Structure formats: structure tokens, C-alpha cells
Amino acid sequence: MTLHPELVAFQRRLEAVGVVAAVHSDHVCVRLPLLTSVRVRYDGARLAFDSRFGAASSTVSTASSLLGATAAVAALIFISAPLPYVVGIGVLGTLGAVFDAMRYVVTESAVTRVALLWSAFTGAAAAPGALGAGPARPIHPGVAGETVRPSLHVE
Secondary structure (H helix, E strand, O other): OOOOHHHHHHHHHHHHOOOOEEEOOOOEEEEEOOOEEEEEEEOOOOEEEEEEEOOEEHHHHHHHHHHHHHHHHHHHHHOOOOHHHHHHHHHHHHHHHHHHHHHHHHHHHHHHHHHHHHHHHHOOOOOOOOOOOOOOOOOOOOOOOOOOOOOOOOO
8 A cells, every 4th residue: 555645745744843743655754852753644534643652563562561550469468468559559550541642632632633734734614504604593492592791880
């Protein structure tokens, strides 16, 4: 599979605005801090994103770290290890989960940024009427909303 020409041009634009992006055989890899990256694929119709933590996908990485920490704590309890060891491994597992949460924030914000840059560079606009047209409608159609009008002058 070859890389779409529009994605190659987009990778050059990403590098021009300061985003580290590497071209691979079928995707562009946006490199991020905390050993994370986002793979961007384009098939001519839509973008697809795949967040990665190291060499594995984010889901596999998170599941393996949480299951590993849980297994370690269970093994320490099973062999009747001293309580400080059990608590220490439990704390390390919790810190690993916090680290994974930070990596999710980094990758999801990068996905949002890349999608916005793609729409800005390609000139793609939202579908007409996607957000609705006309004046705002109340959430509950049959109920009149309370109107609050603050004073413009401080007395």
C-alpha cells in the first residue's frame, strides 16, 4: 500500500508548523512526548487515527500495565509478602495508571490538533446544516425558559 499524495503534502505542512511527523509506508506518524505517537492514515475519503504508546497500541499498553500490576499485587498477597512490598507495588501500579492517563490526554489532543490542521489545510468545511440553521431552540420545546436580564448600570 502506498501513501496518499495529499497525506505526503500534509506531512510537509505539519513539519512546517513545527509538528514532528515521519512518513512510513502507509501512514504518517506524528511523534509526541512521553513515548507516544499517533498514526495518521488517509484513504482519499477520510482520516483514520491510531494512538500508540511505545510499540503497542494504547489499548494493549494500558491493559498490559494494569493487568501486570494487578497480577504482581495478587502474587505478593498469595505468597504472603510483607505489607510494605504489597503497598509499594500497588502504588507503582497506580502511578502507571496515572502515567497512561497523561499519555491518553497527549494523544487525544494531538488527534484533535491534526484533524483541525487537516481541515484548515484542505479547506474542508462542515456539511451545510450540520449544526442546524435558524435561531436557537429551547431544550424543552413546551417550556418557556426563564429570562435573566442583568442591570447594565451598577448602583
